[in-house]
Amino acid sequence: MKPLRADAVRNRERIADIARQLFREKGYDAVSMDEVAKSAGVGVGTLYRHFPTKEALYDAAIQAWVETVTAAADTALAGDGAPRDRLLAWFESYVEFLTRHKGAAWRITSALGDEGSPFAAKCRTYLNANQRVIDALAAEGALRGDVDAMQLCRLVGGVAAVVDNSELEPAAANAMLAVVADGVLAS
Amino acid sequence: MKPLRADAVRNRERIADIARQLFREKGYDAVSMDEVAKSAGVGVGTLYRHFPTKEALYDAAIQAWVETVTAAADTALAGDGAPRDRLLAWFESYVEFLTRHKGAAWRITSALGDEGSPFAAKCRTYLNANQRVIDALAAEGALRGDVDAMQLCRLVGGVAAVVDNSELEPAAANAMLAVVADGVLAS
DNA sequence: CAACGATACGGAGGGTGTCTCCGTTTAGCA
């Protein structure tokens, strides 16, 4: 692992910054690699040296943001409200995370269970966070018996993807999340 | 509305048939318009005269299949089991429909609420079918108060999209559908 | 400081995809 040249790290950072901005504004599909390169003031060759595929670039662009998700799970669980309220709080922040970048919800949820995906690391983070939530609630006996983290990731990820794609109001998202929460909690 | 020439209707039908086959086998993205044209033995110009975009072709290809969905809703409701069983039966056939063509679940669910989409007619069909199911169950007092058809379409469509994309077993789909059903039914 | 080798850069262009344009062919009718 040799140290990178100074111009290389500069470019890498600038590209990731620009890409993050563009992806947030316009969504994955609406941003072309040429556009990223031009905006960052580099050639596409440079872009591809740093990020071998568009998905890898996307992965890097949303990196910093995804790292806070575990903290969000803890925050949601830390409250002392009813289990339903805490679960909903987690769901809502989860959806809020996933929809912060247009297109991210579907891409990440699609990658669940695919070890070869560029998003595999992010998926693990999400799975772990959900597992913690489940464990905490199960310890209180608040859940039905048969809930597992992957299932929950997929369900909530599906909701997030739909919300993101149709640009729904948070209220619409919350109504769907309430259904999922009620389906998961002991009645 | 003039009558079409004989060769035109022949070609239109052959193209739709071939496209249906290809889309079912390989999924939307993996089928190119050139491939459809070549398989159907026509030029791409002809293809585009009959179907102005790839999505329009897709819409036509899955047309016949989608028309049976209302019947499926009735069948599911006709049984005399518990509300939960009937609801699940509907969900399962709904997911089975949506996943019969690879990629259809996400495309149709994405189009919910978008009147300009080529799939708008299909979305209405789905919405109506779900509305009937809701009405029937609500009449028995089996539902929580605040369920609406669009919400349900999105929830179940989201599950279908995830199942389709990750090529999950029916068992995995059913587990998620059970969560949705439990969340929707009065407890 | 100068010269050199490794590293990084840029952008032309390859491959594939959707869709358009227009010269050619053909169906259907008088």
Next chain:
DNA sequence: TGCTAAACGGAGACACCCTCCGTATCGTTG
């Protein structure tokens, strides 16, 4: 049979992701 409007076919415009390789730059060494 001849005519016209309808339909056909495929070259190619344009956009996209990505590769390749000649050129420029960094940073180290004599």
